[in-house]
Amino acid sequence: MSEWRIYRGTGEPHDGIDRLPAPPPWRDFGNAGDAVTPFDREAPSQGRRRLPRAAAYQAGEGIIDAVNTALYLRRPLLVTGDPGVGKSTLADAVANELRLGTVLRWPVNSKTTLRDGLYRYDSLGRLEEAGVDRHRMRQGGQPRPADLGRYVSLGPLGTALAPYALPRVLLIDEVDKSDIDLPNDLLDVFEEGGFEIPELARAADTHETVSIRTADAGQDVTVCRGMVRCRAFPFVVLTSNGEREFPPAFLRRCVRLQLPAVTDDETRLRAIVRAHLPGADGLAEGIIELFMERAATGELATDQLLNAVYLMSRTAQEGAPDPDGIARLVLQHLNVTVPAE
Structure with missing residues (x-):
């Protein structure tokens, strides 16, 4: 087995991710002194019932090399192939072998927007609480201390971009079924390694740091002045059935892998x-x-x-x-x- 390979395709869990070298300078998103959010590396991918399938995944030489290339370059892996060839299972296999915890899954359809994957803000709940506070004050009471984190939660993409010391694994499933604008909308997020939550940025003068929930119900993420930025770029698997063409600007930012059909092998x-x-x-x-x-x-x-x-x-x-x-x-x-x- 070549020593440069972090992911070996054996299905046996190991700590090879600790050998991953520093990213290229243009893909370095964090500093060694930055605060990080811990996550459970032992958490099985989407429940224990899925682990046997991930461990049994048959990864050929081309798949192994493509995964490692994406890991080294901190680039998303765009996996194209017919239904049932193992595109989605690849994310589980990598998370299982490299002990990177639960796979964050973002299924995409024609109505999916970038914000759906980044975060959710409960504006109605915030408005209702403000009304309750006004009523309490009219009755001579005191408003409750504002806790903006109660109204914001990260989506799967937003969670993957949280400041973890090791890469999270994110599956963006069937991206070719998305609205035509979504691939281009993803470009800035992939290039910047982060995003802003405007609702928190506007309140930064009074709430500089806010703890918000993650998509996998893990430890809350502390957001400073509304900005979420990764420390380790996530391992992103985008799957496509080949039903549409993607813009060149999107393709050049991805490592591309075409999975062959196995029905004649x-x-x-x-x-x-x-x-x-x-x-x-x-x-x-x-x-x-x-x-x-x-x-x-x-x-x-x-x-x-x-x-x-x-x-x-x-x-x-x-x-x-x-x-x-x-x-x-x-x-x-x-x-x-x-x-x-």
């Missing part, structure tokens, strides 16, 4: 099944053959193969349903409607 399919379902190799041969046959005439995903093998392994006894029938129910093409057989 029998050796790799066997390795995927072996990693996720040890002991099911015997039953898997026929299912893999059927999977490849059907994949030649329509779109399939590897999780369908795993589902079919699992189902066969649990029904392979006398009186079980017809194996081919079960497989064909699970292995239906994703790009067409297939009638039940």
